[in-house]
Amino acid sequence: xxxxxxxxxxxxxxxxxxxxxxxxxxxxxxxxxxxxxxxxxxxxxxxxxxxxxxxxxxxxxxxxxxxxxxxxxxxxxxxxxxxxxxxxxxxxxxxxxxxxxxxxxxxxxxxxxxxxxxxxxxxxxxxxxxxxxxxxxxxxxxxxxxxxxxxxxxxxxxxxxxxxxxxxxxxxxxxxxxxxxxxxxxxxxxxxxxxxxxxxxxxxxxxxxxxxxxxxxxxxxxxxxxxxxxxxxxxxxxxxxxxxxxxxxxxxxxxxxxxxxxxxxxxxxxxxxxxxxxxxxxxxxxxxxxxxxxxxxxxxxxxxxxxxxxxxxxxxxxxxxxxxxxxxxxxxxxxxxxxxxxxxxxxxxxxxxxxxxxxxxxxxxxxxxxxxxxxxxxxxxxxxxxxxxxxxxxxxxxxxxxxxxxxxxxxxxxxxxxxxxxxxx
Amino acid sequence: xxxxxxxxxxxxxxxxxxxxxxxxxxxxxxxxxxxxxxxxxxxxxxxxxxxxxxxxxxxxxxxxxxxxxxxxxxxxxxxxxxxxxxxxxxxxxxxxxxxxxxxxxxxxxxxxxxxxxxxxxxxxxxxxxxxxxxxxxxxxxxxxxxxxxxxxxxxxxxxxxxxxxxxxxxxxxxxxxxxxxxxxxxxxxxxxxxxxxxxxxxxxxxxxxxxxxxxxxxxxxxxxxxxxxxxxxxxxxxxxxxxxxxxxxxxxxxxxxxxxxxxxxxxxxxxxxxxxxxxxxxxxxxxxxxxxxxxxxxxxxxxxxx
Numbered sequence: 001x002x003x004x005x006x007x008x009x010x011x012x013x014x015x016x017x018x019x020x021x022x023x024x025x026x027x028x029x030x031x032x033x034x035x036x037x038x039x040x041x042x043x044x045x046x047x048x049x050x051x052x053x054x055x056x057x058x059x060x061x062x063x064x065x066x067x068x069x070x071x072x073x074x075x076x077x078x079x080x081x082x083x084x085x086x087x088x089x090x091x092x093x094x095x096x097x098x099x100x101x102x103x104x105x106x107x108x109x110x111x112x113x114x115x116x117x118x119x120x121x122x123x124x125x126x127x128x129x130x131x132x133x134x135x136x137x138x139x140x141x142x143x144x145x146x147x148x149x150x151x152x153x154x155x156x157x158x159x160x161x162x163x164x165x166x167x168x169x170x171x172x173x174x175x176x177x178x179x180x181x182x183x184x185x186x187x188x189x190x191x192x193x194x195x196x197x198x199x200x201x202x203x204x205x206x207x208x209x210x211x212x213x214x215x216x217x218x219x220x221x222x223x224x225x226x227x228x229x230x231x232x233x234x235x236x237x238x239x240x241x242x243x244x245x246x247x248x249x250x251x252x253x254x255x256x257x258x259x260x261x262x263x264x265x266x267x268x269x270x271x272x273x274x275x276x277x278x279x280x281x282x283x284x285x286x287x288x289x290x291x292x293x294x295x296x297x298x299x300x301x302x303x304x305x306x307x308x309x310x311x312x313x314x315x316x317x318x319x320x321x322x323x324x325x326x327x328x329x330x331x332x333x334x335x336x337x338x339x340x341x342x343x344x345x346x347x348x349x350x351x352x353x354x355x356x357x358x359x360x361x362x363x364x365x366x367x368x369x370x371x372x373x374x375x376x377x378x379x380x381x382x383x384x385x386x387x388x389x390x391x392x393x394x395x396x397x398x399x400x401x402x403x404x405x406x407x408x409x410x411x412x413x414x415x416x417x418x419x420x421x422x423x424x425x
Numbered sequence: 426x427x428x429x430x431x432x433x434x435x436x437x438x439x440x441x442x443x444x445x446x447x448x449x450x451x452x453x454x455x456x457x458x459x460x461x462x463x464x465x466x467x468x469x470x471x472x473x474x475x476x477x478x479x480x481x482x483x484x485x486x487x488x489x490x491x492x493x494x495x496x497x498x499x500x501x502x503x504x505x506x507x508x509x510x511x512x513x514x515x516x517x518x519x520x521x522x523x524x525x526x527x528x529x530x531x532x533x534x535x536x537x538x539x540x541x542x543x544x545x546x547x548x549x550x551x552x553x554x555x556x557x558x559x560x561x562x563x564x565x566x567x568x569x570x571x572x573x574x575x576x577x578x579x580x581x582x583x584x585x586x587x588x589x590x591x592x593x594x595x596x597x598x599x600x601x602x603x604x605x606x607x608x609x610x611x612x613x614x615x616x617x618x619x620x621x622x623x624x625x626x627x628x629x630x631x632x633x634x635x636x637x638x639x640x641x642x643x644x645x646x647x648x649x650x651x652x653x654x655x656x657x658x659x660x661x662x663x664x665x666x667x668x669x670x671x672x673x674x675x676x677x678x679x680x681x682x683x684x685x686x687x688x689x690x691x692x693x694x695x696x697x698x699x700x701x702x703x704x705x706x707x708x709x710x711x712x713x714x715x716x717x718x719x720x721x722x723x724x725x726x727x728x729x730x731x
Contacts (some may be wrong), residue, residue: 078709155485169717188534191618192618192619192623193619193622193623194623195617195618196617196618196619196620196623196624197555197594197624198535198556199534199535199553199555199557199591199594200534200535200554200555200556201555202617202618204618268538269534269536269538269539270539270542276714310511313513314511314512314513314537315512315531315532315535315536316533316534316535316539317533317535317554318533343685344714356656
């Protein structure tokens, strides 16, 4: 716990009238508590949000420390306003045992910039054949509650059913990468007009929609929780609407890039725009934005996917899919949703914290609550410079774009991880 | 003139016509005893081939040499590329050697676009994956013009595996630019989703070869790989040939003046029967000869020859 007291002066908590926040010993104190010797942070014009929570982050460690480490990814997260990230399991070795998830969890604690909550693999080696020891990961020090083969779909319907059922014992959730693999063999981009012109093998929307529909029916049948990763199509929104109306316990995420960019970007053949699921059409973007505002899509998750230079500076077909996202997510959501701070707080912090079971996160900075929040300058505009990223990788699709909103400070349990827009360590 | 030729869409009608007119002038060189012009003396043209293609490589090589350029053939096999060198590093090497033009054939769609962002010289797409093959489209248009006197107003049927064909894409783009009416024909599995809006608002799509044949001036048959049937694009080669192959009976449905084209290499007995391929309507051998003239014109114009 910090011994320093911080006085955040004149901050607007999720858009409310400016107030002062006094922070000590990891919590926000009652108004009127002594502010003696407090370090003052002038927050005039700044907005406070509960610390952002990312349900979908690739930290690459262990295995690809040249692309990202738990520490570098944590720093990028803190700079983006995050206080917790859920680390995907597709590392090398795969996070499919208690040993690996505990290693990632421990590395996160050592970095100390955000809470790193490991996600466990659903199947051994992400191979889609045998269930990994989900219970052992759940009872490990990492207390895994989200399980995902992300990067791969748990496509075998019987295995998916078993996984959904099995994790009910410890209130787990399966986060599905919805992609019917037989419909996407060799796929390079969204199947449509642009893929027809570019001669790149198409990834049809139905490959996602069919799996979401199947899994929603399975989850309903066995009464389990399902989370759908990176929803990318208008059709998926329709499927989610039906499933939710039927009472299925399904939640869904959308990435910032699917809220902003379209498949037109592939026309450059620059693989920085290659991602899985692929960028879709303007119609899909519009449907995703509306679904996020309405709550049919519950949260924004980054799918932050760092890649080494050589995996992107090559031919489109040979490049790995994925884009950076942690440092730009809030700005893009602000751009897309507008300054609706309560909505942003819900979609980027409160609801993802609830889905992940991270009880320390997702709370408004108010008296008695954990001092885990981020301060945003909504008036700032900044130009994305890939070389300025705290990530070890440079594969941002937003290079050169000017975005609104800048994270000024981030606090994790009363300790600043970012001050004056710079990471404290 | 444009700097690179990456797509047939890079050429507007005026530039495309200029290429064809220039090719016609340069064709005279090929009929002379000394088949050489000094135009590109001292310039370096690199043929960078990541796929085996004797036909196209030789055509480009002959074209560059007839313009007196220095030609370097860089094939992916037995080179640094087979040792894992990236396209970018290869590009930088060619750049350091002072390549004025790089002619690239590559199995990945868009590789020439990437290359063009890394080298200062001109890049000519000699076929990239399932994307485009613009000089093939130019030589096809040239062949139509020399046989039928014009391209504008012709009705061209492109038949076969449009989905995987770089020849089809480039031809649709170029021929519609030049004012031809184009119909693509094939089993629905081999026609790309949204192909019409993707390539040209005027493009027609048909699944019925027999219905279209009486109305065409040109029928262009595309190669169909037998392996496609393993991916269930069609049930069998026999059924494919029966529904979409060009045999003598179908050829008789064509108007008297209509010609039969094929970019090669042909799969005889699949998309075309030997008697059609060897008939008087067939332009297949002419297409090869015209290829050299058209590629001379492209190199000449891209490298700013006078």
